[in-house]
Amino acid sequence: MLQSIMSFVHPVNHILKNVPEGLLFMSNKQKETIYDIAQKAGASASTVSAALNGTWKKRRISEKTAQRIIQIAREQGYTTNNQARALRTSRSGLVALLVPEYNRFFSNIAQTFSQEVRARNLCPVIISTERDPKEERHIVEDLSNWQIDSIFFVGSVSPEDLSRQCKDAQIPHVFVDQPCALAPSVVTDNRAGALMLTQQILASMPAATGDPLRDRVYFLGGDRRLPSTYNRIEGFSEAIRAHAGSVAPDQIIARTYAKDAATQTIADLYGQLGGLPRGLFINSDSVFEGAMRFIATLPEDELQTCAFGCFDYEPFGQLLRFPVHMIRQRHKKLVQRAFWHLEHTTTPVLEQIEPELYRAKT
């Protein structure tokens, strides 16, 4: 039933697509309505409507009549007024994506989302929330007033609230990247990814310094209260424990995704340790960028004393003066699976997508 929500498409725009170029520029007159077409075809508006939106069989319009109407509509360059349709059907044909911001990861998601939506002949609406719960609420409220067909939440701050709000407004929805207990969610397998990445970092670590505080891997950035970071910490810890026996609390610094904070944090850490640690697990690309602002200022030989890993894929990460292992999240698959859930279920399931490890050449 949710399936129909997504797959239901008004064929009129398809039918009318092959309009000769010239005709589209033709009219400066008011846009034509089904009533105009009806008149020209000598039929009623309802017949025209049925012919154009593909329900003519169901409504027992003869094929001949339907074709005649379609032909005329083509010639006139008719296109449907979406508001009118949406008002009557209470389906807008709009599908929304809410992202926290436009960083590389979310932009990739947006790109895929956009393509998938348009492939379904719907209209993508992409809005950034600035990670503000109030803003999230308002946007959903807004979208609800647009009779939005469905909403994709990516990395949202308060998933459960949003899900309740959507359910209340009867809006199908799905969560990506950040899970929700109340709705279908598709997330990267953060634990597994972090495990892989940490193992890779451990494997690439340079020789020990002798200082126990420096001879370990630090986890940097993100917000441990959020599930994604939480699970990455789990995977990180598992790998560390397998390697070193235990994880110290101060090995994990996960309070925020903010770039500036990351710059400060790594600088502080460097100060405390009297140098870089032997391994650094960088959580997310924004933290990567922030941390790099400090790290890039270090002399060449210092950079070789640390094994870097970043949980996010940044193409330029391959081109730095030092190797950086990276985890690439499969944004295409994330989005595609999210569509699948939207179209096939409404129960709260959590699907995990295994990310890829990019191993830097050392």
Next chain:
Amino acid sequence: MLQSIMSFVHPVNHILKNVPEGLLFMSNKQKETIYDIAQKAGASASTVSAALNGTWKKRRISEKTAQRIIQIAREQGYTTNNQARALRTSRSGLVALLVPEYNRFFSNIAQTFSQEVRARNLCPVIISTERDPKEERHIVEDLSNWQIDSIFFVGSVSPEDLSRQCKDAQIPHVFVDQPCALAPSVVTDNRAGALMLTQQILASMPAATGDPLRDRVYFLGGDRRLPSTYNRIEGFSEAIRAHAGSVAPDQIIARTYAKDAATQTIADLYGQLGGLPRGLFINSDSVFEGAMRFIATLPEDELQTCAFGCFDYEPFGQLLRFPVHMIRQRHKKLVQRAFWHLEHTTTPVLEQIEPELYRAKT
């Protein structure tokens, strides 16, 4: 008159914003309409409408009545059905941004756009065109069916066609980054930027090799048929001429923005010259990324033989093993000026925004 199009805002959503949290989750019933509110208030629908959308003074509704209605609407958690409003007023409250793809630059634009639109209490619709003129056409067609209020075109492929199409559908529109002869356009001053960047490259060039083919700066990437690249080539050439007297045609390789092509091109060039040239003007961040895939494979000392400049700002560009000068386009200003034009004029003017030069530490 166009001004009103953008600045016209229905206050109802403002008025009703401070709804107690609890109430929003209240109803599983059908969404309320002005008729429901009318009944509860003992007033007519038209009075309710006027009270809520702020026209009550003009319609000579007493303040007392208006306040009472607003109060009731608040309590009931009423919100406007945008389709109905749009159908009646033929203004959707939607503003579209068409981008070629979601790279760093366009994502920044999208971010700013999104904020500006929401600040005006409208709804941003961001769609990527994949640089396909047919797709562009269809999208505009679609948007026109949504009674879109206005359209921002960023880096579009066929501006004049699109402008005609919009004019025909009476859609206010503006071009960003890629100018249009028929409509207001806001673009980076590509010529000036390229001039600055080239001068900086020239100033940072390492010692001459003696090989005249290697002892010059090459312009890499982009599509010279597009104005932005064309103007960058102009600025580039001006700087080169001032420095070396003349520009050779084979110094300029500008056929495409594609990443893979860039990788191939720089590899070929490297092969031909038997090494990197002494200076490289890289046109756009995608070309940068593509070129870097090859350049990063080179040994350390080779990298010092070339002065790099990139026309686009990429934070990670600062963190590479070699200095890269960059031009930063002012995306905020571009978008804000575009809004200004949309709100104040409709005549085809071209506004150029001076970009910033980021000088790499050498």
Next chain:
DNA sequence: TAAAATTGCACAACCGATTGTGCTTCTGCG
């Protein structure tokens, strides 16, 4: 050949807002 079923279509209500118009009631002024 009449009754039944089916085909082909038109009519009109409806979605939920906005807006032109007009009917009361009230106020002010001569």
Next chain:
DNA sequence: CGCAGAAGCACAATCGGTTGTGCAATTTTA
């Protein structure tokens, strides 16, 4: 007191589609 004008509001049309229903013409069935 009478009348002009304003104040306060309700009615109904309207935007452009969709959809339930009904009627006539045609075809099928008995």
